[in-house]
Amino acid sequence: MTFHYDVLGDEFTHAGVASSKVKKILKQLGVPAEIVRKVAIAMYEAEINMVIHANGGVIDGDINEDRIYIVLKDEGPGIEDIKLAMKAGYSTATARAREMGFGAGMGLPNMKRHSDDLKITSEVGKGTVVEIIVFLS
Numbered sequence: 758m759t760f761h762y763d764v765l766g767d768e769f770t771h772a773g774v775a776s777s778k779v780k781k782i783l784k785q786l787g788v789p790a791e792i793v794r795k796v797a798i799a800m801y802e803a804e805i806n807m808v809i810h811a812n813g814g815v816i817d818g819d820i821n822e823d824r825i826y827i828v829l830k831d832e833g834p835g836i837e838d839i840k841l842a843m844k845a846g847y848s849t850a851t852a853r854a855r856e857m858g859f860g861a862g863m864g865l866p867n868m869k870r871h872s873d874d875l876k877i878t879s880e881v882g883k884g885t886v887v888e889i890i891v892f893l894s
């Protein structure tokens with residue numbers, strides 16, 4: 758099955774809606790809880806990043822018996838140095854995002870840790886594409 762979500766930018770209070778929906782779908786499909794948790798964390802972090810860093814974007818996903826594939830695409834500012842951005846604690850989050858509890862700089866490390874395959878491609882001034890694969894069995 759496939760899924761698609763549009764994620765609005767700067768909607769801090771609604772952030773995380775798509776990942777909680779996917780979490781629900783996987784639970785209903787009978788995917789083991791620890792795997793659902795991995796997907797939920799990795800996707801949540803990527804979804805939040807689109808909201809707080811990139812003014813929103815689109816999410817497409819595909820679930821089969823073996824794996825879930827999620828691609829999150831935005832047209833935000835892009836990431837200049839992905840290696841640096843991956844470092845624990847690195848964050849360019851705004852004061853407002855921090856006030857809302859975001860901006861700990863742990864999103865990308867968490868994504869890496871909870872996905873079986875993570876690919877980030879980004880072009881400054883154009884946007885960012887995050888691809889996440891988690892094996893389901």
Ligand SMILES: Nc1ncnc2c1ncn2[C@@H]1O[C@H](COP(=O)(O)OP(=O)(O)O)[C@@H](O)[C@H]1O
Pocket residue numbers: 802806807809810811831833834835836842843847848849850859860861862863864865866885
């Ligand atoms: N989709 C994105 N668009 C632009 N920059 C991003 C995006 N995702 C991550 N970044 C950059 O990578 C940094 C680290 O991301 P992350 O580890 O999730 O920390 P945080 O979101 O708490 O700042 C961000 O502060 C930002 O500079």
Ligand SMILES: [Mg+2]
Pocket residue numbers: 802805806860862863864865
């Ligand atoms: Mg983040």
